[in-house]
Amino acid sequence: MLEEVERWLARRSWSVADRPRQQLAAAKRATGATVSVVLPALDEEETVGEIVAVIRRELMGGAGEPAEGGAQRPAPSGRPAPSVRTGPEGGPAAGAPSAPAPSRATATGSMASGSVPGAGAEEEADERVRLVDELVVIDSGSTDRTAEVAAAAGARVVHRDAILPRIPALPGKGEVLWRSLLVTSGDIVCFVDADLRQFSADFVAGIVGPLLTEPDVHLVKAMYDRPLGGQPGQGGRVTELMARPLLNLHWPRLAGFVQPLGGEYAARRSLLEQLPFPVGYGVELGLLVDALHTVGLDALAQVDVGVRRHRHQDGRALGRMAAAIYRTAQLRLARGRLGPPALVRPVLTQFERTEEGFEPRSYEVDTEERPPMTKIAEYARRRVA
């Protein structure tokens, strides 16, 4: 792992528990920033309603329901506490150095020093938590009841074809994220997948938080454990098999992202409006690489929001997703969007959830090649003999 990435992990990886919602609400008032949440949705009638309801209830002042009390909420059990540890490269957890991993206090040091005036914890007891100003579901061409369910739960629903009709919509998730910028107005735009199960409002509060409290942060991705078939850490197959190797080898500065493909991320509109959006599943990798080149690594961050459960696609569908991601990378490489000079010995950094957080473990990538056997003297001699 690059030293720059180790430093970034210590500075720019947090846990949702680091920024209580009341503190975020105060920061939001102090800065006057507005927040839009966008849910791209293609046939998500089973899950979209619950996600909309949770966001409205917990982050939009309850929409008629009792407001959250002024006391800071205790962290529910299972809430992530630590963020990312910068540990030894390639070593097991037991081999961790005695030097302390970046603690939560370290990670939030800039907040503690009051980077946003008025963002202290002493807020009025009856302050409602209004972190989200608008919630929009962009219907990506659903044939099920996604639009009705989302509207009934309280979202504004906009069909992709109703946005910018001058340019006919192309299929794909990136297309609707791009179009969403035209029908939302928040200074901060927060994307959340509509297929999440057991959704927690921490997903939104976690990634919007640093954008409200850290003026130098421009894009924040969620990180989480991703179970698959009941097994922790086994989800995110395209992430592990395609995106992470691509990023490590071509953009090693982005190797510290635990979930580079995750669909939950928030960014300043001022950044998003400058970036091209791949229309399909390449959009996350494309935005990450282009954001790196536009605002630099220190303007990017990640926040641990717990566990992500979602609808899993089958292997063939993931193969098509992987191809789109590879193509997105290829286009950026062709445009000269390269990271620092290739590492002499390329490494792959993976992450493992431990009690302390996500622990990076780096492995050398096989890179040596043997010459054709005809170049080997012993082989030539053997043929003569």
Ligand SMILES: O=c1ccn([C@@H]2O[C@H](COP(=O)(O)OP(=O)(O)O[C@H]3O[C@H](CO)[C@@H](O)[C@H](O)[C@H]3O)[C@@H](O)[C@H]2O)c(=O)[nH]1
């Ligand atoms: O044409 C589409 C396809 C998907 N979606 C929505 O986009 C979200 C994510 O799509 P999904 O098929 O569930 O993606 P995953 O298989 O979960 O893929 C992961 O990896 C992708 C590639 O980076 C990301 O886009 C996803 O957010 C991320 O969850 C869901 O709300 C979908 O309804 C659309 O709106 N339009």
Ligand SMILES: O=C(O)[C@H](O)COP(=O)(O)O
């Ligand atoms: O992000 C990914 O890698 C894909 O969404 C696949 O995720 P899954 O393996 O958890 O289905």
